Amino acid sequence: MPAYHSTFLTEESADNRIVGNIVLLPIHSKFRGPAYTPEQEYDIVEEVLDLFRANSFFKNFDINGPADRLLIYGILFVSDCLSKLNKSVNYKEAVKVLNNLSLDSFSLPGDIGFPLNSYFQPPANRNEADLLRSYLQQFRQELADRLLSRIYAGDESTPSKYWLAFTKRRFMNTSL
Template sequence: MPAYHSTFLAEESADARQVGNIALLPIHSKFRGPSYPPQSEYDIIEETLDLFRANCFFKNFEIKGPADRLLIYGILFVSDCLSKLTRSVNLKEAVRILNNLALDSFSLPGDVGFPLNSLYQAPATKNEADLLRGYLQQFRQELADRLLKRVYADDEAVPSKYWLAFTRRRFMNKSL
């Protein structure tokens, strides 16, 4: 059974923004950053959350384009977020934990600590690196916020066991 790929592969065109080989897709966000709002309600954040549970079982993932690279990054970040929520924490504590994780310093492609340097190209210039860092920070913040809304949809006191069941799964045997 093949892995699920991004539906935004078809939307990529010559005018789509890209840094290295990562697509900077539009997202609906309440956080400040370089992303712009998409024309439809469905964005890459929703797609990442929808495909996380199906894709986290795969050890191999064929990359078909820049949108798949952003999807991979999102799935790895969701996995990290869920691993931080393993102990039973309420929503208020979870918001604090995931906000700190999203705002924490992180490696970009080409940096020494980035786990997927073989799959990603480094930004060509310092301006591109700053743009990618800003976009990924906005992406991480919005992804953590929407993940919390799903994990704590039923009860604000305890996280959903149906989401936490995936904490031991390692997509592509990697983590951020």
């Protein structure tokens, strides 16, 4: 059975900018950054959260385009977020932990510490690197915020066991 790919692969728009070989898709976000608001309600952040649990079982993933690379990055970030949360963490502590994780410094494609350099191309110049860093920062913040709303949907005192069951799963045998 093949892994689930991004539905944004077919959307080739002049507004979607490609840095390296990652597409900068629109995001419904309350955080500052270079991403613009899409016309439709479903965005790449919702797709990452919808496909995370199904794709986390796969050790191999065939990349069909730039949107799949953003999907891979999002799934790996969600995996890191879940590994930082404990079963006893309440909502306020989880917000602090995931905000710190999303705002921490991170490596870009082409940097030495980036785990998937064989799949990602580095940005062409410093301006593209800054644009990609700010986009991924906004992407990480929005992803952490929406993940928290899903994990603590029923009760703010305990996280959902159906999400925390995936803390030990490693998508593509890597982590950010």
